[in-house]
Amino acid sequence: MTDPASGYRDPPPRMGFFTDTSVCIGCKACEVACKEWNAVPDDGLVFTGMSYDNTAGLGADTWRHVAFIEQRRPVPAGAGQDGEAQDGLRWLMSSDVCKHCTEAACLDVCPTGALFRTEFGTVVVQEDVCNGCGYCIPACPYGVIDQRKGDGRAWKCTLCYDRLGADMTPACAQACPTESIQFGPLDELRERAAGRLAQLHGQGATEARLYGEDPRDGVGGDGAFFLLLDEPEVYGLPPDPVVTTRDLPSMWRHAGAAAAGLVAAAATAFAAQWLGRRP
Amino acid sequence: MSSAEVTREGQRGIRPGREARPGGAWRRGRRREQAMVPPAEFTSYYGKPVINSPVWHSPDIPGYFFLGGLAGASSLLGAGAQATGQPALGRAAKAGALGAVSLSLVGLVHDLGRPARFLNMLRVVKVTSPMSVGSWILSGYVPAAGVAAASALTGRAPRLGAAATVAAALTGPAVAAYTAVLVSDTAVPAWHDGHRELPFVFTGSAAMAAGGLGLLAAPPGQNAPARNLALLGAGAEAVAFELMSRRMGMVAEPYSAGKAGGYVRAGRVLAAIGAAGALLGRRNRAVAALSGAALLGASAATRWAVFHAGLASAADPKYTVVPQRQRRDGSGPPPEAA
Numbered sequence: 379m380t381d382p383a384s385g386y387r388d389p390p391p392r393m394g395f396f397t398d399t400s401v402c403i404g405c406k407a408c409e410v411a412c413k414e415w416n417a418v419p420d421d422g423l424v425f426t427g428m429s430y431d432n433t434a435g436l437g438a439d440t441w442r443h444v445a446f447i448e449q450r451r452p453v454p455a456g457a458g459q460d461g462e463a464q465d466g467l468r469w470l471m472s473s474d475v476c477k478h479c480t481e482a483a484c485l486d487v488c489p490t491g492a493l494f495r496t497e498f499g500t501v502v503v504q505e506d507v508c509n510g511c512g513y514c515i516p517a518c519p520y521g522v523i524d525q526r527k528g529d530g531r532a533w534k535c536t537l538c539y540d541r542l543g544a545d546m547t548p549a550c551a552q553a554c555p556t557e558s559i560q561f562g563p564l565d566e567l568r569e570r571a572a573g574r575l576a577q578l579h580g581q582g583a584t585e586a587r588l589y590g591e592d593p594r595d596g597v598g599g600d601g602a603f604f605l606l607l608d609e610p611e612v613y614g615l616p617p618d619p620v621v622t623t624r625d626l627p628s629m630w631r632h633a634g635a636a637a638a639g640l641v642a643a644a645a646t647a648f649a650a651q652w653l654g655r656r657p
Numbered sequence: 658m659s660s661a662e663v664t665r666e667g668q669r670g671i672r673p674g675r676e677a678r679p680g681g682a683w684r685r686g687r688r689r690e691q692a693m694v695p696p697a698e699f700t701s702y703y704g705k706p707v708i709n710s711p712v713w714h715s716p717d718i719p720g721y722f723f724l725g726g727l728a729g730a731s732s733l734l735g736a737g738a739q740a741t742g743q744p745a746l747g748r749a750a751k752a753g754a755l756g757a758v759s760l761s762l763v764g765l766v767h768d769l770g771r772p773a774r775f776l777n778m779l780r781v782v783k784v785t786s787p788m789s790v791g792s793w794i795l796s797g798y799v800p801a802a803g804v805a806a807a808s809a810l811t812g813r814a815p816r817l818g819a820a821a822t823v824a825a826a827l828t829g830p831a832v833a834a835y836t837a838v839l840v841s842d843t844a845v846p847a848w849h850d851g852h853r854e855l856p857f858v859f860t861g862s863a864a865m866a867a868g869g870l871g872l873l874a875a876p877p878g879q880n881a882p883a884r885n886l887a888l889l890g891a892g893a894e895a896v897a898f899e900l901m902s903r904r905m906g907m908v909a910e911p912y913s914a915g916k917a918g919g920y921v922r923a924g925r926v927l928a929a930i931g932a933a934g935a936l937l938g939r940r941n942r943a944v945a946a947l948s949g950a951a952l953l954g955a956s957a958a959t960r961w962a963v964f965h966a967g968l969a970s971a972a973d974p975k976y977t978v979v980p981q982r983q984r985r986d987g988s989g990p991p992p993e994a995a
C-alpha cells in the first residue's frame with residue numbers, strides 16, 4: 379500500500395479509525411466529545427424526524443455524525459427467540475466521519491495549499507490559509523467537508539491532529555463507551571476488522587461488510603473505514619466512490635483539444651472572410 | 658431507507674386499533690412499496706444528498722464562466738483582426754476581452770469565503786487543481802489582455818500592443834476551456850459525467866459569445882469573422898451538448914428539468930434567433946447588433962444551465978447512488994481509467 383505520507387522523512391505509521399457499527403449504541407458521545415475538543419460551533423437545534431438523528435449529516439460544524447436507521451427485518455430463526463422467524467425492528471446506528479482517503483479529492487483540488495497531508499497520513503485544513511474558494515466541497519465523494527456559515531472557510535475532521543502530536547487518542551475514540559470507534563495504526567485496524575467480520579459472518583450476520591477498507595477501491599482505501607450491516611447508501615454513503623482526480627488527465631486532454639478547436643475555429647472564421655472577398 | 662413509523666409528517670403504518678389484522682397491515686404496505694422497476698430502485702438516507710452541493714453563487718460563478726469564455730475567444734478575434742488589418746473589429750474585440758475578464762475577476766473574488774485572501778490562489782502551483790492552474794493562466798492572460806486593449810484604444814506602443822495581443826490569443830483559449838475542467842473535476846454527477854464533452858460545450862459557447870460581441874460592436878464591413886466564429890461556436894456547442902446528454906444517461910435529467918431546463922431551452926431559442934439574424938442580416942447594422950445580443954444571451958444561458966444542473970444533481974441522492982450501484986453491480990459502465 380502506498381503510504382500517502384511518503385513525502386515525509388521517517389513518518390510515523392499511518393493512523394486511522396475503524397468504526398465497527400455493529401456495536402454502536404447511538405449514544406452520540408463521539409459527537410459531543412468532538413465538538414468539545416475542537417470548539418466546533420453549534421449548527422442548529424432542529425427536530426428532523428429522522429429517528430434519533432437530529433444532526434442530519436457531516437458538515438463544517440459536524441465532524442462526527444451518528445446515523446440512525448430503523449428497519450423492519452425478519453429476525454433469524456433461533457436467534458434467542460422461540461425458534462420461529464419473526465418480524466422485528468432492527469436499528470442500525472453508525473458514527474460517520476471524514477474518511478481521510480488515501481487519494482483525497484479535497485486535497486487534490488485545493489488551490490491554496492490549505493489542505494495538506496500530515497505525517498500520520500491524515501488530511502487537514504489550515505484555517506489560516508483557506509480563502510473559502512469552496513472547491514473542496516463538491517469534490518469530496520462522501521460529502522464531508524463544507525463551508526462554515528458566517529466564517530467563509532472550509533472545515534472538517536482533523537483526526538485530532540493536535541492530540542496525535544501529543545501521543546493521545548482522538549476525542550471521539552476516547553469517548554466511545556463501546557469501542558465502536560477504534561483508533562490505531564491502519565494496518566492493525568485492518569487486521570482487527572477482518573477478524574471481526576469473520577466473527578460476525580460466523581454468527582450468521584451475513585450482511586456485515588467492510589466499507590472503505592480495500593486499498594484497491596476508488597479512493598485507494600480510507601484512513602477511516604467502517605464495518606456496516608447493510609448497503610452503504612442506507613447509511614447515506616456512496617456505494618462506489620471514485621476520487622475525481624482519476625479522470626483529470628482525460629479532462630485536460632479534452633480541454634486541450636477543445637482549446638485547439640477554438641483556435642482552429644477562429645482561423646477558419648478569418649479564412650472564410652478572406653475567401654469571400656476574393657473576386 | 659428507514660421504515661420507522663414516527664416521521665415529521667406524523668405517524669404512519671400504525672395498526673388501526675380494533676380493526677387490526679394481526680401481523681397483516683404493515684407487511685402488506687411493505688410489499689407494495691417494493692414493487693419498483695429494478696434499475697431505478699435505490700435507497701438513500703432519508704432522501705438526504707450524499708455529496709455536498711457546491712457553495713458557489715450565481716451570478717458570480719456562472720457569470721465568470723460566461724465572461725471568461727467571452728474574453729478568451731475575443732482575444733482570438735482581436736489577434737485575427739490585427740493580422741488582417743481590421744482595426745475596428747480589433748478594438749471591439751480587445752476592449753471586450755479586457756472588460757469581460759476584469760468583470761469576471763470581480764465575481765471570482767466576491768464569491769470567495771474570505772475575499773481578502775484572494776492572493777492565496779497564487780501560493781502554490783498545483784496541477785491536480787484546475788483552480789490553481791486557472792489562477793496562473795489568468796495571471797498571464799489578464800495583463801496581456803490589458804496591454805493589448807490599452808494599446809489598441811489609445812494607439813500608443815503599437816509593437817508592445819501587438820505582442821500583447823498575440824500573448825492574449827495564446828492564453829485566451831486556455832481561459833475558455835479550463836473552466837470546464839474545473840467543474841468536471843468534482844463529484845457533482847451532472848458535471849463530472851460530462852467531462853469529455855463539457856470543454857467543447859464551453860469553448861463553443863465562448864466562440865458564440867465572442868462572435869456575438871463582434872457583431873454587436875464592430876461595423877458591418879469588418880464583422881464577417883465575428884459572424885463566422887459565432888456560427889461555428891453555436892454549432893459546436895449544440896453538437897457537444899447533445900453528445901454529452903446522450904452519454905450521461907439518467908444524469909442528464911437535471912439539464913431538462915427545473916431551472917437548468919429553462920435555461921437550456923432559452924439558450925436554444927436565443928441561439929437560433931442569433932444565428933438566423935447573423936446569416937440573414939449581413940449588411941444591416943441593427944440586425945447584426947440584435948443577433949449579437951441574442952448570441953451573447955445564448956452563451957450566458959448555457960453557463961447558467963450547466964451551473965444549475967450541477968446543483969440539482971448534487972441535491973438529489975439518486976444521481977450519485979444509482980450510477981455507482983450500476984457500476985458496482987456490473988450493469989453499468991466500468992470505472993473510469995485515468
